[in-house]
Amino acid sequence: MTKLSKTIELSNGVEIPRVGFGVWKIDNEKVSGVVQTAIKAGYRHVDTARAYKNEEGVGKGIKKSGLDRKKMFVTTKLAVQDFSRPEEEFERSLEKLKMDYVDLYLLHWPFIGWKNAWKELEKIYKEGKARSIGVSNFNIKQLEEIKRMGGMKPMVNQVEISPFINRKELVAYCQTEGIVVEAYSPLTRGKRLGDKVINDLAKEYRKTAAQIMIRWGLQHDLVMLPKSETEEHIKSNIEVFDFEIKAADMKKLDSLNENYSALFPGWSRK
Ligand SMILES: NC(=O)c1ccc[n+]([C@@H]2O[C@H](COP(=O)([O-])OP(=O)(O)OC[C@H]3O[C@@H](n4cnc5c(N)ncnc54)[C@H](OP(=O)(O)O)[C@@H]3O)[C@@H](O)[C@H]2O)c1
Structure with a gap:
């Protein structure tokens, strides 16, 4: 079995845990307890955003868990409606999280004003308040535009990926450029x-369907961001380092691609 390390190194040397905990749609009141459960289960990476309105609960959960803040990788994102005031909104995120830095700060979507917002993220990085910066939902054309701007390259691009939407070309581009790809909605919501x-493979490997999907992404060198509010799922979704999907089965999973977006089913090309 090829042993997978628990982290991947970003282009600036920062280590990012390969499995992160997604918290979209988890209520601010509830998320603190859920995050504590996740930390207990072994997660050391949490993915939130201004738009999720739960940064406060996430920060509380990390604090209450008793884990040293430095041992947790925390991501938040600048919401599109705040692209005209990144610095101010970043400070607001820190206030909500009750932290003095984040590990990764992302532009949530490539909406109007993103180029200017990216320059502001570079400043935040250079001031040392975000250990790494990146983008989300960016395509190759937009990543090329960032390159032409001549400043920093994003360390991460977070996009929707699952066996049903594998974005092979975008992943290959990012990996060649040294941009780590994070898979959101990796369980197709x-x-x-x-x-x-997937279920036939799950039976064969004595794993759950979710574990097969998460492990598939890990073997493609993606950072996987499953979300769950159910204790049993939270625990099992991170138990993905003790088996390996064989090459032939990886091909089977790759062939499930149909550009199906669980986020925007209407946009899917099925
Ligand atoms: N950057 C972006 O624009 C963007 C967009 C979407 C998502 N994200 C990030 O990606 C994270 C994950 O994506 P997501 O929340 O859309 O969905 P997801 O992780 O693909 O799926 C979550 C759903 O799967 C269920 N689930 C989880 N584990 C399971 C298991 N072992 N067995 C059965 N069901 C299971 C969950 O139910 P239970 O809660 O009951 O387990 C929930 O309904 C988000 O939370 C967020 O952090 C980012």
């Missing part, structure tokens, strides 16, 4: 967990 190919 629960919508395709019943797929037959």
Whole structure:
């Protein structure tokens, strides 16, 4: 079995845990307890955003867990409506989290004003308040535009990826450019967990369908960001380092691609 390290190194040397805990749609009141459960289960990476309105609860959960802040990798994102005032909104995020830095700060979507916002993120990075910076939902064309701007390259691009939308070309581009790809909605928001190919493999490997999907992404060198509010799922979703999907089965999973977006099912090309 090829042993996978628990972290990947970003282009600036910062280590990012390969499995992160997604908290979108988890209520601010509830998220503190859920984050504590996740930390207990072994997660050392949490993915939130201004737009999720739960940074405060996430910060509380980390604090209450008793874990040293430095041992946790915390990501938050600048919301599109705040692209005209990144510095101010970044400070507001820190205040909500009750932290003096984040590990990764992302532009949430490539909306109007993103170029200027990116320059501001570079400043935040240079001031040492974000250990790394990146983008989310960017395509190759937009990443090329950043390159032409001549400043910093994003360390991360967070996009929707699952076996049903594998974004092979974008992943290859990012990996060649030294940009780590994070997979969001890696469990298709629960919508395709019943797929037959995945469940047959789950039986064969004595794993859950979710574990097969997460491990598939890890073997493609993606950072996987599953979300869960259910203790049993939280625990099992990170138990993905003790098995390996064989090359032939990886191909089977790769062939499930149909550019299906669980986030925008209407946009899917099925
Ligand atoms: N940058 C962006 O624009 C963007 C967009 C979307 C998401 N994200 C990030 O990515 C994270 C994950 O994506 P997501 O929240 O859209 O969805 P997801 O992780 O693909 O799926 C979550 C769903 O799967 C269920 N689930 C989780 N583990 C399971 C298991 N072992 N067995 C059965 N069901 C299971 C969850 O239910 P339970 O809670 O009951 O387990 C929930 O309904 C988000 O939380 C967020 O941090 C980022």
